[in-house]
Amino acid sequence: MELKFSADFGSSFKKEGAFDKSMLYDLLIIGSGPAGLNAALYAGRKGMKVGVVSGKPGGQVVDTASVENYLGVSFATGEALVEQFMNHVKTLKIPMLNDADVEAFEKKDDGTFELKLLGGDVLKAKALIIATGSKPRKLGIPGEDQYAGRGVAYCAICDGPLFEGRDVIVSGGGNSAVEAAVDLAKIAKSVTIIHRSQFRADQIVLDQLNAFNNVTVFLQTEIKEVIGEQLMTGVVVLDKETGETRTVKADGLFVEIGHIPNSQMAKETLKLDNHGEIEVNHLNETSIPGVFAAGDVTTVPYKQIIIAAGEGAKAALTANDYVNRLKR
Amino acid sequence: MALLNEQLQGQLKEVFSEMKNDVTIAVFTQKGACYSCEETVSFMEEVEALSDKIHLEKLDIEADSERAKEYNVTMTPSIVLLDADKKYVGVKFNGIPAGHEINSFIPGLIEVSGAGEALPENYLEQLNALTKPVNIKVFVTLSCPHCPGAVQKAHKLALESDLVDAEMIEAQTFGEISDKFNVSSVPKIVVNDKYEFVGNQPLQVFLQEIAKTQN
Numbered sequence: 310m311e312l313k314f315s316a317d318f319g320s321s322f323k324k325e326g327a328f329d330k331s332m333l334y335d336l337l338i339i340g341s342g343p344a345g346l347n348a349a350l351y352a353g354r355k356g357m358k359v360g361v362v363s364g365k366p367g368g369q370v371v372d373t374a375s376v377e378n379y380l381g382v383s384f385a386t387g388e389a390l391v392e393q394f395m396n397h398v399k400t401l402k403i404p405m406l407n408d409a410d411v412e413a414f415e416k417k418d419d420g421t422f423e424l425k426l427l428g429g430d431v432l433k434a435k436a437l438i439i440a441t442g443s444k445p446r447k448l449g450i451p452g453e454d455q456y457a458g459r460g461v462a463y464c465a466i467c468d469g470p471l472f473e474g475r476d477v478i479v480s481g482g483g484n485s486a487v488e489a490a491v492d493l494a495k496i497a498k499s500v501t502i503i504h505r506s507q508f509r510a511d512q513i514v515l516d517q518l519n520a521f522n523n524v525t526v527f528l529q530t531e532i533k534e535v536i537g538e539q540l541m542t543g544v545v546v547l548d549k550e551t552g553e554t555r556t557v558k559a560d561g562l563f564v565e566i567g568h569i570p571n572s573q574m575a576k577e578t579l580k581l582d583n584h585g586e587i588e589v590n591h592l593n594e595t596s597i598p599g600v601f602a603a604g605d606v607t608t609v610p611y612k613q614i615i616i617a618a619g620e621g622a623k624a625a626l627t628a629n630d631y632v633n634r635l636k637r
Numbered sequence: 638m639a640l641l642n643e644q645l646q647g648q649l650k651e652v653f654s655e656m657k658n659d660v661t662i663a664v665f666t667q668k669g670a671c672y673s674c675e676e677t678v679s680f681m682e683e684v685e686a687l688s689d690k691i692h693l694e695k696l697d698i699e700a701d702s703e704r705a706k707e708y709n710v711t712m713t714p715s716i717v718l719l720d721a722d723k724k725y726v727g728v729k730f731n732g733i734p735a736g737h738e739i740n741s742f743i744p745g746l747i748e749v750s751g752a753g754e755a756l757p758e759n760y761l762e763q764l765n766a767l768t769k770p771v772n773i774k775v776f777v778t779l780s781c782p783h784c785p786g787a788v789q790k791a792h793k794l795a796l797e798s799d800l801v802d803a804e805m806i807e808a809q810t811f812g813e814i815s816d817k818f819n820v821s822s823v824p825k826i827v828v829n830d831k832y833e834f835v836g837n838q839p840l841q842v843f844l845q846e847i848a849k850t851q852n
């Protein structure tokens with residue numbers, strides 16, 4: 310067997326970088342994906358007292374098998390890229406609180422913010438950057454929830470190994486869907502991509518897919534229902550060209566149809582658009598002064614690693630200006 | 638050949654310097670067909686060599702059946718972490734904790750050594766209110782980045798309560814039990830073989846499922 314170790318012990322063991330839950334931070338960054346980490350880097354370099362509060366270290370990039378469109382990095386696994394980000398941020402000894410779920414935040418009368426964590430802890434800061442990213446969008450069809458974890462899956466690199474030698478379906482037509490199909494094609498007996506319209510994936514990714522002979526593609530085809538008994542056994546699809554309904558048999562369905570923003574903690578306090586994304590201006594300012602947002606959780610278009618990272622840098626610089634103005 | 642490269646060894650030595658008390662790794666194997674037993678023992682030997690506070694005991698599930706029973710070990714390879722008094726504290730790994738799971742195994746050693754952080758008060762209150770035994774199974778694959786988080790949470794709960802027993806189960810090594818619990822997404826958490834959820838959910842969700850076993 311092949312033994313690999315993907316060590317990431319976080320900063321929680323490093324004494325000098327330990328997260329102090331009682332101090333008043335200049336800036337607390339919520340989220341540790343590309344936006345949050347780059348914000349931490351820029352804020353740290355400005356000399357701000359900054360901390361990162363993170364649920365899932367690295368954000369959703371760690372679920373990506375390969376990244377080939379980050380400038381200067383021709384190929385990296387999602388995790389390896391995140392590790393480089395983390396190591397870079399760690400050189401500044403920025404404290405990180407992992408496995409922390411932020412419930413809500415509140416602006417106090419003195420202008421500072423309180424972050425309320427699940428479990429009861431309260432953290433304090435002069436400014437906040439919300440960089441909580443997004444989570445996989447569900448199909449929203451009958452049977453999906455019933456068979457979640459019983460065939461329906463949302464993370465190809467996590468659950469792919471469980472479908473060795475079996476038949477799987479990938480739902481979606483963007484880069485994430487096609488990349489998942491490429492990964493699964495190496496493990497599964499067969500992969501069927503089902504997408505309701507045309508491919509949106511980059512040509513270079515589609516070329517990789519075409520190299521496999523165990524992949525079938527149904528475009529203009531909509532998944533209507535997940536069916537099964539104890540476990541899922543297939544899906545019912547509608548062929549939009551012929552109007553016909555039929556069943557496609559499979560043991561697994563990987564849903565890769567985009568993401569929805571993790572903006573729950575802000576829904577009572579910040580202005581969101583009708584997709585639930587936090588509205589920001591070109592300076593990453595939200596509807597509350599002192600609260601900034603960056604990355605996939607915001608209205609900024611094109612959810613890309615490099616764009617999220619750039620937005621994080623911008624948010625940190627604006628937050629630094631904001632905190633400096635408070636001192637005057 | 639060394640499984641842990643020099644860089645990783647260096648990292649681990651630094652991490653282990655934070656250990657408070659001694660920890661014993663009891664590794665159970667079995668003669669004959671055992672997927673990854675040999676690798677698991679080599680891995681544990683290398684880990685033992687990195688700290689004076691870490692001790693290794695190699696056991697056989699049949700020859701040492703009393704000990705296996707004491708720690709509720711039913712599969713091989715299985716790794717049980719014992720505290721400074723060589724007491725079982727409910728922290729167990731079934732299958733080799735390689736790949737991403739090194740990120741639950743190493744923190745597990747630190748936690749069992751007594752150097753972990755305290756849980757928030759209201760979680761402790763919920764744990765102290767338990768009256769019946771609780772078993773938490775966390776099914777993982779070695780390529781799953783958020784599985785170690787779920788394993789760590791389960792182990793933390795086990796450490797803080799004498800009634801909680803928590804075990805990682807590597808789903809590919811133990812296909813039969815994974816099929817029994819219909820594991821097709823990881824991490825999958827099963828409490829007392831009955832209540833289940835998928836994903837590295839907040840501790841509150843673990844505690845909610847645990848509460849269901851107390852009626």
